[in-house]
Amino acid sequence: MSKISTAPTLVVGLGCQRGCPVSTLRALLDQALQAHKIELHQIKALASIDLKREEPGLIELAEQLALPLQYFSCEQLAVYQPQLSHRSDIAFERTGCYGVAESAALALAEHLAQAPAKLLISRQKFAQATLALAGAA
Template identity: 40%
Template sequence: MAQPVYALGLGCERGCEPLELLKLATKVLTDAGIAASDLTGIYSIDQRRHEPAMIAVSEKLALPLVCYSAAVLEKQTPRLLNPSKAVFALVGCHGVAEAAALSAAGPRGSLVAGKTKSAHATAALAITKR
């Protein structure tokens, strides 16, 4: 069995429905041809650590939820495909899903799938290259 090498970054609005976030996460994985078993975990911003949708996806996929501070995510801004001034104004970093995936993937990691959006959530996928 191959070691997991992908990081799934997720972002969502407060009160996002768990099913919406799960459908988005599943879509990104399916579109990339990646199984949940290929993931090292679910990654997001610490402001969403206790968000029911984040917890639900983590539990459904049986993966750890790891959250980073806005300051840590902001360090990924030069690597983002879709930086957002609006996101920065809301949470203090220029992206959550892409930045969280890249933070988890490490300095040599790269995005496999840039930010994909639903009505109230975002998802991105990165591959680790350690």
């Protein structure tokens, strides 16, 4: 009995400093996808923390890529703390969670797939931004 395999739900979690330009976010995304041989069209959505709701770079990136951008509260993200590859005290001080990119990616992948998610690309840092990619089957 063969199980029909479907492409995993891949999502990108992003964290950034205030005023981070879209070019920085895009460079980080392109670099991470290229390094892991993932095509841009495989990405289903972007995620971040709700404190970044008004962040122009994130909004612009989502528009450029024509992808939905979903935000999560620090309470929603905190449950993913045990799965983080990196815990940032600075992030915790500023946001109330130890890793925005990784936990946002996990939260969204799990939400979309309604299945447990895992990090496929752990936290990548570049200039003023962080990125992580999670997938759920």
